[in-house]
Structures are given as structure tokens and as C-alpha cells.
Amino acid sequence: MHILVVTAAIIHREDKILIAQRKSSAEHGLKWEFPGGKLNYGEDPKDGLRREIIEELDMEIQVGDIFEVISHHYGERHILLLCYHCGYLGQRPSTRDCQDFRWVTPAEMAQYDFSEADVPVVKKLQGIK
Numbered sequence: 001m002h003i004l005v006v007t008a009a010i011i012h013r014e015d016k017i018l019i020a021q022r023k024s025s026a027e028h029g030l031k032w033e034f035p036g037g038k039l040n041y042g043e044d045p046k047d048g049l050r051r052e053i054i055e056e057l058d059m060e061i062q063v064g065d066i067f068e069v070i071s072h073h074y075g076e077r078h079i080l081l082l083c084y085h086c087g088y089l090g091q092r093p094s095t096r097d098c099q100d101f102r103w104v105t106p107a108e109m110a111q112y113d114f115s116e117a118d119v120p121v122v123k124k125l126q127g128i129k
């Protein structure tokens with residue numbers, strides 16, 4: 001048994017945040033999430049997050065301060081989700097390793113089906129934690 005460390009980016013562009021939809025073939029397929037992924041052994045979390053955003057969206061970001069840390073259990077699977085505020089550097093994202101993406105306001109996130117672990121993150125962004 002071990003904890004899976006996952007980094008996720010809260011990428012701000014004016015009043016909107018980038019959300020991504022998982023591929024239908026992935027676990028939690030078609031759920032919406034904050035883009036990111038699993039941290040590799042020995043990797044700095046901010047470096048890992050920059051790497052994941054390139055792999056997923058083919059885009060460079062500036063990784064800032066931590067926004068929230070979520071400990072969540074999906075059955076036997078325990079994940080530690082590190083969510084960082086990130087700066088948008090102006091590059092257009094692409095669906096390199098995701099189904100879709102959208103720029104949405106925190107209020108608009110209510111219309112999307114997020115992975116369970118993200119629900120408290122969405123609430124915090126909406127200011128209703």
C-alpha cells in the first residue's frame with residue numbers, strides 16, 4: 001500500500017480557470033479535473049506539474065503557490081492531490097492527452113462532472129468552503 005502523489009494546476013486567465021476532461025479510456029474516464037498527473041519518484045512537485053501540463057496540453061505554465069492539498073480515497077487507492085495556483089503564459093492549449101478542455105469561471109464549474117477528489121477544490125474556488 002502506498003500513497004499516490006498527484007499534482008494539479010489551477011491555471012488562471014483573467015477570471016477563468018482551465019479545466020480538462022479525462023480521456024474516455026482513462027480511469028475516471030470523461031470526468032473533469034484540474035490538469036496534471038502523477039509525480040515521479042524523486043521529482044520536485046512543481047517540476048512534475050510543468051512536465052504534466054506539457055504532456056497533457058502541450059503548454060508551458062508558471063507554477064506558483066500551493067492552493068489546496070486534498071487527501072482522498074478511491075476505494076483502496078489513496079491519493080494526495082497537490083493543487084497549485086499557476087500563471088498562464090499565453091500559449092494555446094491542445095488536447096494532446098485529454099478529451100477536451102474549457103476555460104470556465106468558478107461558478108460555471110457547477111455544470112461539470114468533476115472527479116470526487118476535486119469537489120472540495122471547486123467549492124474553495126467558489127468561496128463556499
Ligand SMILES: Nc1nc2c([nH]c(=O)n2[C@H]2C[C@H](O)[C@@H](COP(=O)(O)OP(=O)(O)OP(=O)(O)O)O2)c(=O)[nH]1
Nearest residue numbers: 006007008028033034035036037038079115117118
Ligand atoms: N491530474 C489530476 N488527477 C486527478 C485530479 N483529481 C483526481 O482525483 N485525480 C486522480 C485521477 C487519477 O487517479 C490520478 C492522476 O492520474 P493521471 O492518470 O492523471 O496521471 P498521469 O497523467 O501521470 O497518468 P499516466 O501517465 O499513468 O497515464 O489522480 C485532478 O484534479 N487532476
